[in-house]
Amino acid sequence: MCGITGYVGAREASEVVLQGLHTLEYRGYDSAGVAAFINGNINVVKAVGKVSNVEEKIAALGTLKGAHCGIGHTRWATHGAPSDTNSHPHGTENIQIVHNGIIENYAPLRAMLQSNGFTFVSETDTEVAAKLIEYHYNNCHSREDALVYAMRDIIGSYAIAVMFRDCPETLYAIRKDNPLIIGVGEGENFVASDIAAVLRYTKTYYQLGDLELAIVTKDSICMMDMDKKEVSHPLLTATWSIEAAERGGYDHFMIKEINEEPEAVEKTLHPRIRDMMPNFEEENLSDERLKNAKSVTFVACGTAMHAGLVGKTAIEQLCRVPVKVEIASEFRYNDPILSEEDLVVIISQSGETADSLAALRLAKEKGAYTLGIVNVIGSTIAREADNVIYTWAGPEISVASTKAYTVQISLIYLLTIKMAYLKGKISEAEAKEYTRILYEDMPSLIKDTIAKEEEIKDAAKLFAKYEDLFFIGRGIDYHLAMEGSLKLKEISYIHSEAYAAGELKHGTISLITTEMPVIALATQEELYEKMISNIREVKARGAKVLLVAREGAKDAAAEAEKVIYLPRCEKFFTSIPLATVLQMLAYYVARERGCDIDKPRNLAKSVTVE
Ligand code: AGP
Secondary structure (H helix, E strand, O other): OOOOEEEOOOOOOHHHHHHHHEEEEEEHOOEEEEEEEEOOOEEEEEOOOOOHHHHHHHHOOOOOOOOEEEEEEOOOOOOOOOOOOOOOOOOOOOEEEEEEEEEHHHHHHHHHHHHOOOOOOOHHHHHHHHHHHHHHHHHOOOHHHHHHHHHHHHOOEEEEEEOOOOOOOEEEEEEEEEEEEEEEEEOOEEEEHHHHOOOOOOOEEEEEOOOEEEEEEOOOOOEEEEOEEEOOOOOOOOOHHHHHOOOOOOOHHHHHHOOOOOHHHHHHHHHHHHHHEEEOOOHHHHHHHHHHHEEEEEEHHHHHHHHHHHHHHHHHHHOOEEEEEHHHHHHHHOOOOOOOOOOEEEEEEOOOOOHHHHHHHHHHHOOOOOEEEEOOOOOOHHHHHHEEOOOOOOOOOOOOOHHHHHHHHHHHHHHHHHHHOOOOOOOOOHHHHHHHHHHHHHHHHHHHOOOHHHHHHHHHHOOOOOOOEEEEEOHHHHHHHHHHHHHHHHHOOEEEEEEEEHHHOOOOHHHHOOOOOOOEEEEOHHHHHHHHHHHHHHHOOOOOEEEEEEEEOOOHHHOOEEEEEOOOHHHHHHHHHHHHHHHHHHHHHHOOOOOOOOOOOOOOOOOOOO
């Protein structure tokens, strides 16, 4: 996600701000920029690429030298590809802002501002926020009121630092659903997305509250609510090292990113839901395209391919359209049978996976319509697909993909609801109810799943000492077993195999012994009894069994050594909380085994070669 930082005090502002941006680099970004007060103006230097590019530009231009108040930003693109123009800060000669978050209603706000004479140079939602604040300031002539009015208008999540030209040496800040801290120094103060950015200068800080604003000078900090009533917050002291702060206090990026799943799902889905119906207008994904698709082919690698398997189950169940799921490295050499009536969906977190990119190009050569589901804005797959729907999961640092996968399957469910409705397979009321569950219930359902951390930790201890194990499941649980098995293998180095539970008796049950534990996934009511029979089969041969079942599953506790119950969930969406359980299970097994969780041996985050 983006990172913001700001400084006011006696030091060279650009140096302090750049230092903060370097510390925020770990968050993943694709461009950066700095703005600072100089001789009654706000000068801006920004560039696509690394923070060092901005550093070189600042040194060469010299236009920020001598400034003692400034803001800076590392951008993880969400609206608009990485470019100098789309880099932050954004604004005009009168106001400059940096922003972390997503403004869901940026399009109607931009239209309102354009009708009031504003023009736009970038594709970003942030530029809309900057000009919205200026619009209100021009009308009400109060900076605090302008910020309050903007907060009332904006739907979405944001941490924003603001500089007004007519109020030099002063930083303003507002936030909603995105963290923003105010660092407290001696004769100097700071604002930042997280304490890591300012830890070099101070360990004491305030957490600005939700829907609050702050006015910060070198000697004063004033925080207030939207009624402009002053509020106070405890002065906190960071006990973290800079390295720990970069992980937001988590031990590893992987568990941090799992904990980001509720917000990532919300940020990705909410802007694509209007009147409680899926809405892909911003992506120019026509209803005809979805309605007329005769078949769907998901093509991807690894975890992304497993997201395609969830899509297969969902689309075939709700839309009654045949779905194929292809491993990209196979697809590209299989001379696939495709026509212009086929919808080929390339799923990729990085958008740079060589096999997936080759598959995309082949599908286009064969005339199929290609849709990318991609996390990195402006990546090659995103640019070359006929269309793209971005997963706004934020940067995924850990090699093992977690939040990207959870967001991929959530987005695929939203697409499925849209397609099923357009094909007349579900009523508007059914579509609205399914969408409501995703919109309202899913983020908190994932939170409730993450809250099962202690149970999952205990279960992990059962398996950490083994070198081999089976995941078994039926239907969607078999597809999740494949993802759970990959997660466990890649970070704990335990050899595991995902097997269709009904297949065991056709050969592999010969492998079941007291030294071959089994993780059984049984979340589907209509298959539960069948799964219990399979569990009894493997237990009879000595296997220890962990059962993952839905809440209230009959006699589950009597059937397995350990049971993890999913929070109560609409059956159609069970794979979402189940995925989180499996990700956490793999994480805690790997932690038990002392593995290098974020950087497993032999693996790269993005496989850009064959
Ligand atoms: C996921 O845990 C793996 N690291 C890997 O399988 C990954 O999903 C695969 O390489 C695809 O990457 P992509 O989503 O960036 O295309």
